[in-house]
Amino acid sequence: MRKHSFTVITRSLALGGLLLAVPCLAQGPLAGAAGAPESSSTHDARMKWWREARFGMFVHWGLYSGLAGTWEGKPAGTSGGMEWIQNIVKADTDTYARAAVPKFRPKPGFAREWARLAKAAGCSYVVFTTKHHEGFALHNSRVGDFDAGSILQRDLVKEIVTALRAEGLRVGFYHSVIDWHHDQYDYSLSQQLPHPLHGKPSPNGVRDHSRYLKYLHAQAEELVTGYGRVDVLWWDYSAQDFQGDEAWRATELMNLVRKHQPAVIMNNRLFRTPEAGWKSMGTDGFVGTLDWRYGDFITPEQHIPDTGMPGVDWETCMTMNTTWGYSEHDRQWKTSDTLIRNLVDIASKGGNYLLNIGPQGDGSVPTESVAALHAVGDWMKGHRESIVGTMASPVPKPAWGRITARERKGVTTLFLHVFDWPANGQLTLAGVPNPIRKARLLGGGKVTADSRHGIITITGLAQAPNPVDSVIALTLDGPLVRQPGVDRP
Ligand code: JFZ
DSSP, X not given: OOOOOHHHHHHHHHTTTHHHHOTTBOOOOOOSTXXXXXXXXXXXXXXXXXXXXXXXXXXXXXXXXXXXXXXXXXXSOSSSOXXXXXXXXXXXXXHXXXXXXXXXXXXXXXXXXXXXXXXXXXXXXXXXXXXXXXXXXXXXXXXOSSBHHHHHSOOHHHHHHHHHHHTTOEEEEEEESOXXXXXXXXXGGOSSSOOTTTTSOOTTSSOOHHHHHHHXXXXXXXXXXXXXXXXXXXXXXXXXXXXXXXXXXHHHHHHHHHHHOTTOEEBSTTOOSGGGTOOSSSSSOOOSOOOXXXXXXXXXXXXXXXXXXXXXXXXXXXXXXXXXXXOTTOOOOOOHHHHHHHHHHHHHTTOEEEEEEOOOTTSOOOHHHHHHHHHHHHHHHHHGGGTTTOBOOSSOOOTTEEEEEEEETTEEEEEEEESSOOTTSOEEEESOOSOEEEEEEXXXXXXXXXXXXXXXXXXXXXXXXXXSOEEEEEEEESOOOOOTTOOOO
């Protein structure tokens, strides 16, 4: 159950008979032109492509990418987020820009490489940093001078969006509300949010945070008006002591974005309250509900929730090594087998996987990431239907792997993802009462399925056809019946 709020109920009543006329009135952002709350059906329609997509590519790229985790010839660290290097070395923005700008030299055609890579990997959407905490904007901004237009005479957002669209990919903008460049961003207002000057007096005297907010809103408006359709806005981020309307004029910001992009899907990071799904200052806590006025989905970072997040939309974002922004010192690469199984694990719990690349200062993607994404794509080619357009497993995860599900016209398909092929060659599955229509191995191969005493047994294969994840599609009569606690929206 999602929470209802008094404001919204009052609004619904003010609309007279509408509450009776629309059976599924839920709380939500004030999305309608007349300020009417969004209905569940409108919300579902807006979320449809995203829920089906299951797999997206994240891109962290900015001035930090050229620094590559190195400051004054020494590693700023060998693990962790090097997009934070300015904060790690406590550089003021001028010192930082002087070191970083000369190393940020986007090569021609870099964006096409990203887009082709995302496509080859089987991603449906790409979310990239339009501005990270460092404050450097990748578009050509009329309201500032710390942007690609002013400094490189290029509009990198335009280049990236054009390339993504050419590959038929959905477009997402990551945008940091934290800003280490703007001279009116008042870092003294939060003890919890990072800033290179944290704890030090402001070098330019008292700051007027409302002036920063004007700039933040103006740049956001440029981004949602200058580049065609924007499918996702990925805000980052708030703290318990500084969040929401007070910190960012967040409701107004979301409404501004929705005015220009009515179908946009936004995350919940402009806020940091239980109503917005947050439990603590970590990204692992989750309260079980999300009021859509604060965002459409929850953002677990670098971890996969044990049993998913029943009843809400969520997306796990994850690095391939340990940093978001490129670092020449980070060699802790995950194997492509791990990435594939993570994707399957997440899909089996009803979530999305947003997998990060950190291109270098010239825009080229580390060879390790390219190889891994191609391996994921190779697996996806033969198994796409078991991921894209599927829903969470209706039953808890089996010992041998994971399950994703699909229901169409009263016919249910369970995709049995086998990570560990049983030694006796017999795969068993309990808790699924539907009669079996047929079973087939994705990629070709004969298997037999039998149901006896409520247990389905699949035989016919002595060994795993795919060492990472072999998938058996099990078609069943009747609708998908879920066991309690393993639901999704
Ligand atoms: C944020 C950024 O700081 C980071 O650089 C990267 O962009 C990542 C995707 O998002 O990292 C966070 C944000 C919030 C929390 C932790 C890491 N948090 O609230 O626990």
